[in-house]
Amino acid sequence: MPELPEVETIKNAVQKSIANANISKVEVFCNKLRIKIPENFSTQVLGAKIVDYKRIGKYIVIALDNQKSIIIHLGMSGKIKIFETQPELIKHDHVVFYTSNGVVVYNDPRRFGLIDICESKELFNKVYFAKMGIDPFDKKLTQQYLFEKINNKRIDIKTALLDQSIINGIGNIYASEILYLSKILPTRNCDKISLEECKALVDNARIVLNQAIEKGGSTLRDYQKPDGSLGYFQNMHCVYNKTGQKCPKCNCNEAIVKIVQKGRSSFYCPTKQK
DNA sequence: AGTGAGGCCTGAAAGC
DNA sequence: TGCTTTCAGGCCTCAC
Numbered sequence: 001m002p003e004l005p006e007v008e009t010i011k012n013a014v015q016k017s018i019a020n021a022n023i024s025k026v027e028v029f030c031n032k033l034r035i036k037i038p039e040n041f042s043t044q045v046l047g048a049k050i051v052d053y054k055r056i057g058k059y060i061v062i063a064l065d066n067q068k069s070i071i072i073h074l075g076m077s078g079k080i081k082i083f084e085t086q087p088e089l090i091k092h093d094h095v096v097f098y099t100s101n102g103v104v105v106y107n108d109p110r111r112f113g114l115i116d117i118c119e120s121k122e123l124f125n126k127v128y129f130a131k132m133g134i135d136p137f138d139k140k141l142t143q144q145y146l147f148e149k150i151n152n153k154r155i156d157i158k159t160a161l162l163d164q165s166i167i168n169g170i171g172n173i174y175a176s177e178i179l180y181l182s183k184i185l186p187t188r189n190c191d192k193i194s195l196e197e198c199k200a201l202v203d204n205a206r207i208v209l210n211q212a213i214e215k216g217g218s219t220l221r222d223y224q225k226p227d228g229s230l231g232y233f234q235n236m237h238c239v240y241n242k243t244g245q246k247c248p249k250c251n252c253n254e255a256i257v258k259i260v261q262k263g264r265s266s267f268y269c270p271t272k273q274k
Numbered sequence: 275a276g277t278g279a280g281g282c283c284t285g286a287a288a289g290c
Numbered sequence: 291t292g293c294t295t296t297c298a299g300g301c302c303t304c305a306c
Contacts, residue, residue, distance in 0.1 A: 047304070076299050110283045112300060155277070172299060262278070289295070
């Protein structure tokens with residue numbers, strides 16, 4: 001379940017592994033991802049040199065020296081694998097990039113991810129980015145911004161945190177974690193969230209995501225397996241998937257509760273969070 | 275316009 | 291044991 005920290009970690013790992021490589025060959029075995037991979041995708045990247053790596057929200061953007069950018073989203077089950085030489089391909093290996101510095105494989109069983117390409121200068125006109133909210137680490141994300149964005153909404157705060165057009169990069173797992181640290185119930189309506197609580201949400205979003213990125217970086221070193229897998233590391237979650245376990249951060253002795261909001265599970269401590 | 279439900283998709287886990 | 295059902299979640303489309 002790649003959220004911002006996982007995407008950031010994977011982007012960094014790919015950058016470190018193949019850096020400014022030349023793309024010598026691309027194989028597309030399945031183009032039916034969430035968005036169909038363009039028919040001429042291979043020819044557009046063939047022979048190009050990679051000049052930049054970015055994370056935009058939960059997307060990885062790889063800029064090429066031919067003024068085009070590759071856009072990758074991992075959806076729910078997407079993985080990136082890196083090999084030094086020709087790997088043995090397995091089920092759901094949909095796209096393989098052969099470069100001068102190694103082989104990068106995109107594997108996605110559920111095919112909720114996507115791979116696309118566009119002119120670099122048109123990047124922010126793409127539907128993926130056009131309506132995207134502020135990155136959690138962007139200085140422009142302030143308590144005032146959040147407050148003004150959610151203040152008149154009639155949705156739960158948990159749902160608002162998942163709305164990528166407000167803040168981008170937060171997914172279902174970290175939404176619960178951020179609310180837990182902020183002592184706010186996931187079911188609280190947005191119009192009942194104070195400016196002060198918006199500050200807590202912004203601060204805790206940065207704390208939680210930063211910790212996960214650091215953990216991801218360190219976990220990845222130990223995690224790199226012979227199969228080249230850059231899968232998902234286990235994070236230190238306080239409440240996510242901890243139903244029935246004791247609230248870890250205080251002495252309330254309360255058990256973590258699971259509920260479903262808009263078809264997504266939320267986890268919280270009924271004593272700590274109000 | 276804002277909001278919520280449904281759907282995409284597969285594999286693991288739970289249920290029978 | 292082996293089959294069927296449920297669940298997981300990012301994000302888009304559709305309907306109210």
